[in-house]
Amino acid sequence: MSAADAFYITTPIYYVNDKPHIGHAYTTISCDVIARFMRLDGKRVMFLTGTDEHGQKVAKSAELKGIAPQAFTDDVSERFRELTKLLNISNDDFIRTTEPRHRDACQVLWKTLVDKGEIYLGSYAGWYSVRDEAFYQESELVGGKAPTGAEVEWVEEPSYFFRLSAWADRLLAHYERNPEAIQPASRRNEVLSFIRGGLHDLSVSRTTFSWGVPVPGDPAHVMYVWIDALTNYLTALGYPDTTDDRFKAFWPTVHHTVGKDIVRFHAVYWPAFLMAAGLTPPRRVFAHGWWTIEGEKMSKSIGNTVDPHDLVSTYGLDQTRYFLMREVPFGNDGDFSRQAMIGRINNDLANDFGNLVQRVLSMVQKNCGGKVPSPGVDAALLAQEPLIADAHGLVERVRPLIVAQSYHKALEEIWATVGAANRYIDREAPWTLRKTDPDAMARVLYILMETIRHLALVVQPFLPTSAARVLDFLGVAADDRDFKAVGTAHALLPGRDIAQPQPIFPRIDTSAPAPGAG
Known part of the structure; x- marks a missing residue:
């Protein structure tokens, strides 16, 4: 070596x-x-x-x-x-x-x-x-x-x-x-x-x-x-x-x-x-x-130090990992607030990424018999689709940000693709295509599934448990989960069964208790 x-x-x-x-x-x-x-x-x-x-x-x-x-x-x-x-x-x-x-x-x-x-x-x-x-x-x-x-x-x-x-x-x-x-x-x-x-x-x-x-x-x-x-x-x-x-x-x-x-x-x-x-x-x-807590300097004497066990038990493990890496530019001081953390979980994780996965895979279950639909075009033509091209380039765009330890920017880049996928599904409206053009619906859902596969691949370092669940839903083999699987060569095979999706990031009830201090 x-x-x-x-x-x-x-x-x-x-x-x-x-x-x-x-x-x-x-x-x-x-x-x-x-x-x-x-x-x-x-x-x-x-x-x-x-x-x-x-x-x-x-x-x-x-x-x-x-x-x-x-x-x-x-x-x-x-x-x-x-x-x-x-x-x-x-x-x-x-x-x-x-x-x-x-x-x-x-x-x-x-x-x-x-x-x-x-x-x-x-x-x-x-x-x-x-x-x-x-x-x-x-x-x-x-x-x-x-x-x-x-x-x-x-x-x-x-x-x-x-x-x-x-x-x-x-x-x-x-x-x-x-x-x-x-x-x-x-x-x-x-x-x-x-x-x-x-x-x-x-x-x-x-x-x-x-x-x-x-x-x-x-x-x-x-x-x-x-x-x-x-x-x-x-x-x-x-x-x-x-x-x-x-x-x-x-x-x-x-x-x-x-x-x-x-x-x-x-x-x-x-x-x-x-x-x-x-x-x-x-x-x-x-x-x-350094982190402050709700705007105050962290101190044992005033009892506002936050125990990681309390964060994980209250908000979830990957949710905690995401917030800490996303909220503050690495290198700057940051503030932990319960409101900010709940906002990240409910908006970024539950609404944006989690809901994208749930919507797409539920439609596949309902309208495609729980199997990967056929895109109806060859891989070369599919790769020219703007959303697919965006997903294929995600690792290349994120790599220099990770190397620079600019974790918040890496997550911003990933979530830009999440946003693009959500806009695509709203624009293409596969629920309408189901009645007017089933083949077009199948192509749209396939493009979304491939985008989700790439999102799950690149988000693994931040959200290892949640990303693994998404890849499990898609039926991606364990040896197809590193970055060599980026692109068309390891694309989802039409006709393969997918799992029934389950919510990945439950929304946080704003009345939930704050994590204990100690």
Whole structure:
């Protein structure tokens, strides 16, 4: 396998100091969409998620519960693993930073950086935020707090440092050569501004707590959480064995998806660590925005965090996936509101797509004996029909949008074809043709069925369960559901039985209870 055939997508590994919320679901679903699309498009995909389990914050959380850190992380990590099942996530691996394979990878990377003269022993005195697991300069504090609003404390201790100050010019040169390596553009500008403002050597070890990966040869120190956590992306590919086929194929294609609050770690510290170790930096870091809840900042203290379990149980799984990917341009901040979600479900899903499928297949059941009708023309002539041509080109139009992680635009493109199909059925009125021209009715219904087949194929990454149901209704075989099935060669065969359609997206009663907060 070559890198040209491979695609590596990662979520950040989620910090195990609390239960999953809507933000975790958002990031994970977005990565699942691109992973599923790439598989359908013929790529070999590696999709990684997992949990970040070391650091002072975890140790304190465990202490407050009166349990050992490992027992604490075992429990919370399992909640994130369960989240992948709840959301129908197709990840290929789930990594935990407490695993032996990860400890070994971290220690090899550390030794490599030491051998190359990139890490040295010194002492640290400065402001540290336990919540952010980050050090801040005096000039970065706002009102005596971190820029994130977190409390800071003065820390003085021996520390190993990474020579980050030596990497500014090389980082800037890398981003000059690879302008797409940080997305969206606002985050790229933020990162470049930070680098140009001057980089300081980075403290990469701690001695005031012990819950972490021990520094090789100096067990009084544990690795700073970011050098530990970030290495997970290498660990999952078999690092330090860089001759591993997975590493050789996937690492050059790595795409990291992160929240905007951790873009600095992924787009400044991480590529510097990698280049210093003789490894290539990430192909892309995409930093998405944050969600507010009904116009308010999400906060445990005011009790408005939304549990993904409540979303799924109240609105449905694919409905939740659709809303999160459709409502907000990926990269921007967004607001979750119950009214907006119900609007998307009832209008986009139930009225537009679901009703299209129900109308067309019900007419086929009623007027064509439950069998695929004959279009009455050959494939070449059929392909010239505007709606068929539109459907045949859908994957080509959506592909660059998915590659750019512009998920809302991809869905807009798909729904443009949904709209075209609905206008076509209203214009051609097959219920009238049934009496005046049955052959024309059959052709219209066949064109609509083929359009629905293509819509179901391309919407699979977003709505995997619902798309599968539509393809089941049409009798499409399991091995005819990837993008090689686009076009006339795999078209529905006239005379084949179709299933009795059932509603795919039930309308939401506006009096339904809001999802619970917690």
